[in-house]
Amino acid sequence: MKNVNILKIGSSQKVEKTTDAVPEEKPVQIKLNGKDFVTLLSTPTDTKELAIGFLLTEGLIKNADDIVNLEVSEEKVIIEVRVSRESLQDSPAIITSGCGRGVIFRPLSNETKITVKAKFSSWLISRLMKEFLTYSTRYGVHSAALADSKKGILIFKEDIGRHNAIDKVVGATLLQGIEVANKILLSTGRISSEMVLKSARLGIPILVARSCPTTSAIQLADTAGMTIIGQVKAGSMNVYTHQRRIISNLVERIKEIKETKHAIILAHNYQRGEVQDIADFVGDSLDLSRKAAQTDAKIIVFCGVHFMAETAKILSPDKTVLMPDINAGCPMADMVSVEDLRQTKAEHPDALVVSYVNTHVEVKAESDYCCTSANGVKVINSLSPNQKIIFTPDKYLGDYIIRQTGREMILMPGYCPTHQTITPEGIHQIKKEHPQAKIIVHPECSQGVIAVSDAALSTNGMCRYIKESEATEFIIGTEVGIIHRLKKENPQKQFYPASTRAVCPNMKLTTLEKILFALEDEEPKIEVPHDIAQKAKLAIDRMLAIS
Ligand code: 13P
Ligand code: SF4
Numbered sequence: 183m184k185n186v187n188i189l190k191i192g193s194s195q196k197v198e199k200t201t202d203a204v205p206e207e208k209p210v211q212i213k214l215n216g217k218d219f220v221t222l223l224s225t226p227t228d229t230k231e232l233a234i235g236f237l238l239t240e241g242l243i244k245n246a247d248d249i250v251n252l253e254v255s256e257e258k259v260i261i262e263v264r265v266s267r268e269s270l271q272d273s274p275a276i277i278t279s280g281c282g283r284g285v286i287f288r289p290l291s292n293e294t295k296i297t298v299k300a301k302f303s304s305w306l307i308s309r310l311m312k313e314f315l316t317y318s319t320r321y322g323v324h325s326a327a328l329a330d331s332k333k334g335i336l337i338f339k340e341d342i343g344r345h346n347a348i349d350k351v352v353g354a355t356l357l358q359g360i361e362v363a364n365k366i367l368l369s370t371g372r373i374s375s376e377m378v379l380k381s382a383r384l385g386i387p388i389l390v391a392r393s394c395p396t397t398s399a400i401q402l403a404d405t406a407g408m409t410i411i412g413q414v415k416a417g418s419m420n421v422y423t424h425q426r427r428i429i430s431n432l433v434e435r436i437k438e439i440k441e442t443k444h445a446i447i448l449a450h451n452y453q454r455g456e457v458q459d460i461a462d463f464v465g466d467s468l469d470l471s472r473k474a475a476q477t478d479a480k481i482i483v484f485c486g487v488h489f490m491a492e493t494a495k496i497l498s499p500d501k502t503v504l505m506p507d508i509n510a511g512c513p514m515a516d517m518v519s520v521e522d523l524r525q526t527k528a529e530h531p532d533a534l535v536v537s538y539v540n541t542h543v544e545v546k547a548e549s550d551y552c553c554t555s556a557n558g559v560k561v562i563n564s565l566s567p568n569q570k571i572i573f574t575p576d577k578y579l580g581d582y583i584i585r586q587t588g589r590e591m592i593l594m595p596g597y598c599p600t601h602q603t604i605t606p607e608g609i610h611q612i613k614k615e616h617p618q619a620k621i622i623v624h625p626e627c628s629q630g631v632i633a634v635s636d637a638a639l640s641t642n643g644m645c646r647y648i649k650e651s652e653a654t655e656f657i658i659g660t661e662v663g664i665i666h667r668l669k670k671e672n673p674q675k676q677f678y679p680a681s682t683r684a685v686c687p688n689m690k691l692t693t694l695e696k697i698l699f700a701l702e703d704e705e706p707k708i709e710v711p712h713d714i715a716q717k718a719k720l721a722i723d724r725m726l727a728i729s
Contacts, residue, residue: 231353233261239380296407298387303432344371382406445481451641452663452689466642468554506696508706510688517596518575520544533570547717556640557729582625601626603683623659
């Protein structure tokens with residue numbers, strides 16, 4: 183973007199001299215085997231990707247190996263490409279309907295057939311389009327992106343021309359050696375036949391755009407085996423060709439495969455609404471570990487964070503425990519390592535260790551008791567009054583238990599970053615707007631937050647309290663995902679998050695797509711070494727016996 187001087191005339195006729203950022207347009211000259219071949223008018227970024235993508239999508243090269251030499255000179259933006267003689271064939275250029283008249287150098291051969299069998303859900307397409315549009319930085323400039331169901335947007339490029347944007351993405355895909363069979367190409371522009379041609383040459387199975395395709399685009403995509411989707415807006419879309427690749431009802435598909443494989447889906451109260459809706463059980467850490475121990479299902483799909491799935495595996499070692507996104511960890515669990523705990527134990531050899539369930543299995547294996555926020559007070563009260571106790575890792579939950587039980591404990595220094603976004607000041611502000619609302623918070627919150635609350639409860643404890651309460655308005659001091667369940671169970675009551683920033687990024691990693699893939703592939707699996715699992719189980723079993 184470049185700043186230019188402008189005269190700005192506002193709606194109230196206010197006139198001012200100012201500057202405006204506008205996209206740059208420069209000629210990018212491509213020389214082929216020493217001769218001028220074509221000049222593309224484009225935004226002068228990613229010119230290497232543009233040249234390679236252009237040559238591939240125009241059928242002038244087949245892959246990056248066809249390029250013998252490539253030089254980019256920044257000032258002039260001249261790209262010299264030497265391609266082998268065999269890859270050059272004479273063919274008449276076709277003037278297309280592209281803005282400012284595009285040119286097709288070589289039509290698509292009849293042999294181009296995309297046979298990829300991968301399926302994609304309509305829900306994924308909507309989500310990717312939404313994500314794609316948030317990437318766009320330049321008003322009035324076209325964008326294109328390569329995406330997949332697991333990582334979302336992988337490559338994003340912009341240009342003044344929609345074809346150039348696609349060529350840049352294609353070039354980058356080639357340079358990075360990305361396999362395209364299970365990928366999706368997104369574009370902000372309308373789908374013309376040359377857009378289909380470019381995508382088909384890359385071998386991409388799906389092209390998605392905001393507007394509709396032309397008749398020639400549909401015809402070409404049909405012949406080439408490509409799925410084209412247009413008019414993607416607020417959850418709706420039109421699938422024009424090869425509709426077999428699109429799963430229109432992801433939920434039905436998950437239910438079907440779940441039945442066939444005799445699987446059960448467990449979801450924590452902080453999961454996305456749509457994940458909670460498909461789950462067989464939604465609950466807090468304690469409830470979910472009980473469910474995992476009781477179920478006779480062969481497969482448990484655990485929608486939560488890593489320590490929860492690990493606990494399920496420890497309690498059901500013979501079952502397959504799947505985690506739709508294995509990267510969903512818990513920062514609090516990461517804050518106290520087994521080495522830290524061993525050192526504290528060495529400093530207090532006569533102390534028992536009570537670890538919050540939000541710990542890695544190695545820490546549980548070094549602990550005498552486990553607890554959750556629902557039974558922490560009960561577990562500590564069950565220990566003899568003079569017993570010295572080390573509590574790990576949550577210093578806030580530990581502090582809450584100390585105040586509830588009157589016991590002394592040695593606290594380790596962990597905390598939940600998500601719950602720290604909730605402050606007494608923030609709560610006061612909401613309370614001013616809703617003076618009748620009851621304040622319900624999680625004991626992972628700080629002491630100041632708990633002090634201004636009406637009740638500090640585990641997530642299931644909150645659900646029970648609110649169901650039984652006569653009050654109709656509640657300020658919810660925990661991860662915002664629980665409000666989905668609260669609204670479902672209490673449609674007549676009002677809920678206000680104590681902090682809209684209380685969103686646990688790890689809890690949100692699980693999506694419907696990932697659940698489907700986990701069920702289909704039976705991956706990623708949770709495995710816990712037998713000896714560590716045995717030791718950790720002792721601490722968990724002691725907790726379950728008490729609660
Ligand atoms: P509970 O659902 O057990 O209250 O736990 C909250 C939590 O932070 C889980 O990570
Ligand atoms: Fe961990 Fe906090 Fe997320 Fe719970 S909400 S998983 S404690 S980071």
